[in-house]
Amino acid sequence: MYAVENSTVAEESVSPQSPSSNKRVMIDVKDLSLVFQTNDGPVNALSDINLKIGEGDFVSFIGPSGCGKTTLLRVIADLEKQTAGSISVNGTTPEDARLNRLYGYVFQAAALLPWRTIKKNCAVPLEISGHSQAHQNKQIDKYLRMVGLQDFHEKYPWQLSGGMQQRASIARALCIEPDLLLMDEPFGALDEITRDHMNVELLKIWDETKKTVVFVTHSISEAVMLSTHIVVMSPRPGRITKVIESPLPRMKDLALRDTEAFHALAAEIRAALAEEHAID
Amino acid sequence: MYAVENSTVAEESVSPQSPSSNKRVMIDVKDLSLVFQTNDGPVNALSDINLKIGEGDFVSFIGPSGCGKTTLLRVIADLEKQTAGSISVNGTTPEDARLNRLYGYVFQAAALLPWRTIKKNCAVPLEISGHSQAHQNKQIDKYLRMVGLQDFHEKYPWQLSGGMQQRASIARALCIEPDLLLMDEPFGALDEITRDHMNVELLKIWDETKKTVVFVTHSISEAVMLSTHIVVMSPRPGRITKVIESPLPRMKDLALRDTEAFHALAAEIRAALAEEHAID
Amino acid sequence: ADELTLQLKWVTQAQFAGYYAALEQGFYEDEGLDVTIKPGGPDIAPAQILAGGGADIIVDWMPSALATREKGLPLVNIGQIYDKSGMMLTCLKSSGISTPADFGGKTLGVWFFGNEYPFLSWMSKLGYETTGGSGVTVLKQGFNVDPIFQGQADCVSTMTYNEYGQVLDGGLTPEELQLFKYEDEGVATLEDGLYVMEEDLADSKMVENYAKFLKATIKGWEWAKENPVDAAMIILDYDDTGAQTEEHQIRMMTEVAKLLSSEGKGIGYLDPADYQRTVDVLLSSESAPVITKQPEGAYSHVVFEKAMSL
Amino acid sequence: MKESIFDKKWFAIVVFIIAITALWYAAALWMNGNQLVKTYERKNQEWTYSTIIAEAYQVKRPMLPPPHQVFAQWYKTVFDTKVTSKRSLVYHTMVTLQSTMLGFVLGTVLGVAIAIGIVHNRTMEMSFMPWVIASQTIPILAIAPIIVVVLGAINLTGVVPKAIISMYLSFFPVTIGMVKGLRSSDRMHLELMQTYNASNSQTFWMLRWYSAQPFLFASLKVAIAAALVGAIVAELPTGAQGGLGSRLLSGSYYGQTVQIWAALFMAALLGLSLVTVVSLFEKILLRRRGVSV
Amino acid sequence: MNQTPKLLIYAAVLFAQVALAFFTEPGFYERAPLLLFLLLASFFAAAGMMSACTALVDANHPFKKSLKIAVPSVFALVVVVSWQALTQGYDVPQVLLPAPSEIIVAFFSNLPTLWADFRQTFLKAVIAGYLMGCISGFIVAQWAVKSRFLQNGLLPLGNFVSAIPIVGIAPIMVMWFGFDWPSKAAVVVVMTFFPMFINTLAGLQSVDALHKDLMHTYAAKKSQTFTKSQLPQAMPFIFNALKLNSTLALIGAIVAEFFGTPIVGMGFRISTEVGRMNMEMVWATILVAALAGSMSYGALALLERAVLFWHPSVRSGR
Ligand SMILES: Nc1ncnc2c1ncn2[C@@H]1O[C@H](COP(=O)(O)OP(=O)(O)OP(=O)(O)O)[C@@H](O)[C@H]1O
Ligand SMILES: Nc1ncnc2c1ncn2[C@@H]1O[C@H](COP(=O)(O)OP(=O)(O)OP(=O)(O)O)[C@@H](O)[C@H]1O
Ligand SMILES: Cc1ncc(C[n+]2csc(CCO)c2C)c(N)n1
Ligand SMILES: [Mg+2]
Ligand SMILES: [Mg+2]
Numbered sequence A, B: 001m002y003a004v005e006n007s008t009v010a011e012e013s014v015s016p017q018s019p020s021s022n023k024r025v026m027i028d029v030k031d032l033s034l035v036f037q038t039n040d041g042p043v044n045a046l047s048d049i050n051l052k053i054g055e056g057d058f059v060s061f062i063g064p065s066g067c068g069k070t071t072l073l074r075v076i077a078d079l080e081k082q083t084a085g086s087i088s089v090n091g092t093t094p095e096d097a098r099l100n101r102l103y104g105y106v107f108q109a110a111a112l113l114p115w116r117t118i119k120k121n122c123a124v125p126l127e128i129s130g131h132s133q134a135h136q137n138k139q140i141d142k143y144l145r146m147v148g149l150q151d152f153h154e155k156y157p158w159q160l161s162g163g164m165q166q167r168a169s170i171a172r173a174l175c176i177e178p179d180l181l182l183m184d185e186p187f188g189a190l191d192e193i194t195r196d197h198m199n200v201e202l203l204k205i206w207d208e209t210k211k212t213v214v215f216v217t218h219s220i221s222e223a224v225m226l227s228t229h230i231v232v233m234s235p236r237p238g239r240i241t242k243v244i245e246s247p248l249p250r251m252k253d254l255a256l257r258d259t260e261a262f263h264a265l266a267a268e269i270r271a272a273l274a275e276e277h278a279i280d
Numbered sequence C: 001a002d003e004l005t006l007q008l009k010w011v012t013q014a015q016f017a018g019y020y021a022a023l024e025q026g027f028y029e030d031e032g033l034d035v036t037i038k039p040g041g042p043d044i045a046p047a048q049i050l051a052g053g054g055a056d057i058i059v060d061w062m063p064s065a066l067a068t069r070e071k072g073l074p075l076v077n078i079g080q081i082y083d084k085s086g087m088m089l090t091c092l093k094s095s096g097i098s099t100p101a102d103f104g105g106k107t108l109g110v111w112f113f114g115n116e117y118p119f120l121s122w123m124s125k126l127g128y129e130t131t132g133g134s135g136v137t138v139l140k141q142g143f144n145v146d147p148i149f150q151g152q153a154d155c156v157s158t159m160t161y162n163e164y165g166q167v168l169d170g171g172l173t174p175e176e177l178q179l180f181k182y183e184d185e186g187v188a189t190l191e192d193g194l195y196v197m198e199e200d201l202a203d204s205k206m207v208e209n210y211a212k213f214l215k216a217t218i219k220g221w222e223w224a225k226e227n228p229v230d231a232a233m234i235i236l237d238y239d240d241t242g243a244q245t246e247e248h249q250i251r252m253m254t255e256v257a258k259l260l261s262s263e264g265k266g267i268g269y270l271d272p273a274d275y276q277r278t279v280d281v282l283l284s285s286e287s288a289p290v291i292t293k294q295p296e297g298a299y300s301h302v303v304f305e306k307a308m309s310l
Numbered sequence D: 001m002k003e004s005i006f007d008k009k010w011f012a013i014v015v016f017i018i019a020i021t022a023l024w025y026a027a028a029l030w031m032n033g034n035q036l037v038k039t040y041e042r043k044n045q046e047w048t049y050s051t052i053i054a055e056a057y058q059v060k061r062p063m064l065p066p067p068h069q070v071f072a073q074w075y076k077t078v079f080d081t082k083v084t085s086k087r088s089l090v091y092h093t094m095v096t097l098q099s100t101m102l103g104f105v106l107g108t109v110l111g112v113a114i115a116i117g118i119v120h121n122r123t124m125e126m127s128f129m130p131w132v133i134a135s136q137t138i139p140i141l142a143i144a145p146i147i148v149v150v151l152g153a154i155n156l157t158g159v160v161p162k163a164i165i166s167m168y169l170s171f172f173p174v175t176i177g178m179v180k181g182l183r184s185s186d187r188m189h190l191e192l193m194q195t196y197n198a199s200n201s202q203t204f205w206m207l208r209w210y211s212a213q214p215f216l217f218a219s220l221k222v223a224i225a226a227a228l229v230g231a232i233v234a235e236l237p238t239g240a241q242g243g244l245g246s247r248l249l250s251g252s253y254y255g256q257t258v259q260i261w262a263a264l265f266m267a268a269l270l271g272l273s274l275v276t277v278v279s280l281f282e283k284i285l286l287r288r289r290g291v292s293v
Numbered sequence E: 001m002n003q004t005p006k007l008l009i010y011a012a013v014l015f016a017q018v019a020l021a022f023f024t025e026p027g028f029y030e031r032a033p034l035l036l037f038l039l040l041a042s043f044f045a046a047a048g049m050m051s052a053c054t055a056l057v058d059a060n061h062p063f064k065k066s067l068k069i070a071v072p073s074v075f076a077l078v079v080v081v082s083w084q085a086l087t088q089g090y091d092v093p094q095v096l097l098p099a100p101s102e103i104i105v106a107f108f109s110n111l112p113t114l115w116a117d118f119r120q121t122f123l124k125a126v127i128a129g130y131l132m133g134c135i136s137g138f139i140v141a142q143w144a145v146k147s148r149f150l151q152n153g154l155l156p157l158g159n160f161v162s163a164i165p166i167v168g169i170a171p172i173m174v175m176w177f178g179f180d181w182p183s184k185a186a187v188v189v190v191m192t193f194f195p196m197f198i199n200t201l202a203g204l205q206s207v208d209a210l211h212k213d214l215m216h217t218y219a220a221k222k223s224q225t226f227t228k229s230q231l232p233q234a235m236p237f238i239f240n241a242l243k244l245n246s247t248l249a250l251i252g253a254i255v256a257e258f259f260g261t262p263i264v265g266m267g268f269r270i271s272t273e274v275g276r277m278n279m280e281m282v283w284a285t286i287l288v289a290a291l292a293g294s295m296s297y298g299a300l301a302l303l304e305r306a307v308l309f310w311h312p313s314v315r316s317g318r
Helices: A069-076 A094-099 A118-129 A133-146 A162-175 A192-209 A220-226 A254-258 A260-279 B069-076 B094-099 B118-129 B133-146 B162-175 B192-209 B220-226 B254-258 B260-279 C014-024 C046-052 C062-070 C117-126 C163-169 C198-202 C204-226 C228-238 C246-257 C272-284 C302-309 D009-042 D049-056 D067-079 D089-120 D122-135 D140-153 D159-183 D187-195 D200-235 D244-253 D257-288 E004-023 E033-058 E064-089 E100-109 E111-146 E148-163 E166-177 E181-205 E209-217 E222-259 E266-275 E279-307
Strands: A025-038 A041-054 A058-062 A084-089 A103-106 A180-184 A212-217 A229-234 A239-245 B025-038 B041-054 B058-062 B084-089 B103-106 B180-184 B212-217 B229-234 B239-245 C002-007 C033-038 C057-060 C075-080 C087-092 C107-110 C137-140 C155-159 C177-181 C193-197
Touching: A025 A069, A025 A212, A041 A069, A041 A212, A041 A239, A058 A069, A058 A220, A069 A084, A069 A180, A069 A212, A084 A094, A103 A162, A103 E209, A118 A133, A118 A162, A118 E222, A133 A162, A162 A180, A162 A192, A192 A220, A192 B260, A212 A220, A220 A254, A220 A260, A229 A260, A239 A260, A254 A260, A260 B192, B025 B069, B025 B212, B041 B069, B041 B212, B041 B239, B058 B069, B058 B220, B069 B084, B069 B180, B069 B212, B084 B094, B103 B162, B103 D187, B118 B133, B118 B162, B118 D200, B133 B162, B162 B180, B162 B192, B192 B220, B212 B220, B220 B254, B220 B260, B229 B260, B239 B260, B254 B260, C002 C046, C002 C204, C014 C033, C014 C204, C014 C228, C014 C246, C033 C204, C046 C057, C046 C062, C046 C193, C046 D140, C057 C062, C057 C075, C062 C075, C062 C117, C062 C193, C062 C272, C075 C198, C075 C204, C075 C302, C087 C163, C117 C272, C155 C163, C163 C246, C193 C198, C193 C204, C198 C204, C204 C228, C204 C246, C204 C302, C228 C246, D009 D049, D009 D067, D009 E148, D067 D089, D067 D257, D089 D122, D089 D159, D089 D200, D089 D244, D089 D257, D122 D159, D122 E033, D122 E064, D122 E279, D140 D159, D140 D200, D140 E222, D140 E266, D140 E279, D159 D200, D187 D200, D200 D244, D200 D257, D200 E148, D244 D257, D244 E166, D257 E148, D257 E166, E004 E033, E004 E064, E033 E064, E064 E100, E100 E111, E100 E279, E111 E148, E111 E181, E111 E222, E111 E266, E111 E279, E148 E181, E166 E181, E166 E222, E181 E222, E209 E222, E222 E266, E222 E279, E266 E279
Parallel strands: A058 A212, A058 A229, A103 A180, A180 A212, B058 B212, B058 B229, B103 B180, B180 B212, C002 C033, C002 C057, C107 C137, C107 C155
Antiparallel strands: A025 A041, A025 A084, A229 A239, B025 B041, B025 B084, B229 B239, C057 C193, C075 C193, C087 C155, C087 C177
């Protein structure tokens, strides 16, 4: 269930065929704005954001650089506080959600601790939540296998390529099996093939575990490939221009990419993005 | 004129329709290998590379992370020395080519000097070659205009967005009007729209100036969009799996992207890439 | 004019009033000399300066001069200014010290840097060990007499003309103090004297200059003795640190005057008997011998006699 | 979010100054008081707490002089004394400043020169670098007197020997910082220069010199403080020739604790101002290279 | 390309210079000033030898490790030989500058005294002061990193205090803590506290914003954030302070001994033996100090390499 009550997109865009229309709302953003006070004056990073994300949805934020994708994700994660408006995550404040360890966050950079092996890196969130050694090992094993790093668990991050590091950081976020997965351009550093592979893996995990995923990307095809809903944003001030609900099935495979429906959705997103660019 | 005499691709793959078959060879790589000695043992970054690049061609290297694209480009630029085999650039050694300031190199990151304005940054190679002030100004003006930064020449790099910085670094490389342009994922940091725009601009410059361009990319569509020849590489050890000559016209525009021919070439590249991945 | 440089043993103070008086009153100039006086300091060993050529004449104490001579640097005494020692050990009566027999186990403050020889001889004579064990505890006294105020030492070394005054200034009264003058204990050694390099005495021109210098110096000391207040004021003028006080320097001048050679041929003459007494004291200490054998040619009257004949 | 007063810099500084002053007074009372009590007991005199409190702040030879005494002495010797007088603290500060500056300049030049050598010449790096570090394990401050005396013996007197000690102390941080700085150039920038076939000196003046500047200034701040320490220590053995060091010495020699503290205060003030001047230069330079500060 | 003949000539020149410096009657430069050319030649020989060794090291010679030590050793040899040659050749009085050979003799014939001094100054004062200074600096930095207020107050104070020359506080410490080693330790504490404080604080503050955010998303407790992210990241800074302090501490303790000590200790020895004109003993003590300083520094550097195995500066080998 999505609602954008923005000046640009005024109408309720709940598409009737949406299977999520009577789902529980996981994230509810109302009239949210965020202004950074900088030396050069205030920066309107987010302005009048209205957005509902249903449980189990896979939502992608797409838009040009600086449009506030990261900022919005950080507000959800309680890494940033809005300056106006309200937001609830799983019915509580973002802070409570964070304290309840509701979500896992994957940063754009891998952000692994260089003094810990890959395995010990994945153990960090588990150690912090106080899980038993046995449970830690089980989880780490499972998810390192999932991202294809089972043979590298004793290596240090700097002994791995950028893409492998990024996969390790995803495994780390998955280990605590959070209900909500927040991912900020997690595959930006990967080559296209690995990226495709990771996309498929992510889709599988999401489909199996019924997590809610909020995903920031620059890539149109990635957004199409993954999402149930695509949120197109535009900068200065950061706002939502359009929310597109994907007509494609939840579970997609790579073959889908050569279909008409895929290209049509990609074209729609590109058009929405270009529109904004033209104004600029 | 391209020749891959690799174990994988043994036959001479000079396509008959190639307009470049009797062009001068700009880069000639023969049986080239490069092994890095690291603490963890030797890394076969390049192995048995055979490649000819004709003058005026636009050649893209594509392949998964770590397959040696950057390394090969660096060998051409004399930033790295091969451990076996030979290479000639414009008929001389890479070192002589470098000493003659034959090429311009664009790094993946903009690599602008933060203590110089955009204009003064572009002036660096000209100053080093000892050009007159007047000539410097003329060149800088021309190429900053070409990349759309004419209004920003007095700004410092950190006052510009990542995309603008990258464009400035391209202008800097163009200022000395080198015969050969070596570019290592120059648009990796840009959003898709800006990237499209930059692709078109680069094509225009290349078409006008008849330069030879060697271009490293991760993106299949970018490779298709730009190249006359696409070199597909695979890792461990880094080698060339396939050289694809583009059937598309030299000068392309964005509309081309929705054509059958475009998708077909993209699919061919993807297949070549995936093939290698499957082996892995 | 001939140039001569004099290196003092310590900072600018009335202890050296005679030289400054001679300089200020023009006595050196009268002799055709251009004299430079270099003040010393806590870490300046005058003999080192002399050896390096930084000075022509130094003011030093005889124990240290003889020890240096035995080290292979041939210093020769050409004139003795003080014939009495101003050194003493100042003890707190409250610490239970009334005779040297009470020193055992007590903490005594001593100056080092070549000034420790008389003390070591004395302790050796008394039979105290100074390097731990059953003897006395020795404390390397810093620049001042603080240890006695802070209860860190039972006795401190003082000069009659300087530190003793500071002890009194600091609030201790003579009644609270037990003094042991080296003179009275029979362990006195000769203090301020003038020393030059032996090889220079072979040069008659140098000898003549030294003689002129000695003559003017004697005159300066006599003047200072007569005019203690004026002499103190000269010292204040020459003090670059600006830390000296008038009353302190006047008192020092008065006390110093008492140490000046008075018997025999007066200021400047080294009495061989005094010399021998010093040597005997230094030789007498078995445990910490300052010198091991009777020095040869450590003093010369050539310059003094020449000065008298000028 | 509004800043609370507790986040203000000046507030913290003021609170700290007040707290330290209060602590200082308390400590002075305790230390000097104890001494007074000991004196009274030695003299078998009667004493009461009130007399002790009254006298503790006016002792002539205090263990710890109270702040106002130090400040009064400082004020008197700075403002109420002619600057040309040897009793003026300003005069002595100038004496020290002279050798500090000379030593600092020499040390900086030497330090930068060594760093350039080390960065550009492998042999120099391998032979020299270990000894640059080892050189600082020689307790130069301890042998400063010897150096001053030995140099004095060969008639190098006045400001030069002091400056040499300052130089010895200040070249080290400069060398270390500059080596680090000259090497801190982004690898990509260095390769860029290589693709332009830039000469060593072009690379130096266009790239290395700039990337070294932040390191250089950080080092200069350490170096100038070290130079000051060197100058002051060098003034101790030549105790009678002026400078803050000789003020410390003569204060100690004549038991004038207050004078020591005033000189110390002045030394710290001087050190702080020197560092501030370097920071100022840094700001100006950084602004010229376009960094907003 | 055979370098052997060249190297043999270099070695011969150096050998001749060593023989001249150590086994010739003093005063040879005064008698034969032309011998100075041999000194000059030995400089060139040493320089040639060192660059040859450097080239071998860079070419990954099998004896790389020993060659790496050889280069600075040759440098030191040249310094020592020149020192020996100049003091002997010009017959410099021993009271001014003793020759290295005399220093070595003094070193070995006074080992018990030097050991006693070392124990007093290094094993007692330096170690105690160093530990107290570093630990307290580290602890206070923990508080300061959590409180802007403490930072704002302590940093300017730190700058002010570090501007005070320690020689100034030494007499005061002797006044307060007595003339034995505790007063020296106190000087060392004051000297080492602020470098440790400032470095640790900088280290704790340098923590990657990303890692901070990461810990925040895990809702980690302060202590967890500290041990898992802040402390390891601050380690390079802390080691910097530890290394810097190791040289500062020794110097501080030695200088403090100039202001009153029992009659043992390295500072006492230096200042007393100068007065007694035993310059070779002074330099032997300085040698002990330099050895102790270099060895502590080296030990800390080794420890750093082990602890910071993950840090780029260690990983890249330099
Ligand atoms: N901490 C901050 N202080 C000041 N301004 C900020 C801060 N963080 C972000 N901004 C500004 O807010 C705007 C939105 O930034 P944000 O990082 O959310 O963009 P984005 O859409 O994630 O861009 P990108 O695709 O480049 O990651 C930008 O203009 C940015 O400069
Ligand atoms: N300086 C080096 N030392 C050791 N190994 C290196 C070095 N540079 C590159 N390599 C290794 O050589 C291989 C090829 O690296 P290269 O950077 O050329 O890959 P790439 O194709 O450019 O990858 P990417 O797409 O990630 O940029 C990799 O395995 C890499 O780890
Ligand atoms: C470190 C130090 N050494 C010696 C003295 C004592 N002193 C002062 S003047 C003088 C006579 C020689 O001029 C002597 C022995 C001291 N106060 N401090
Ligand atoms: Mg972002
Ligand atoms: Mg690459």
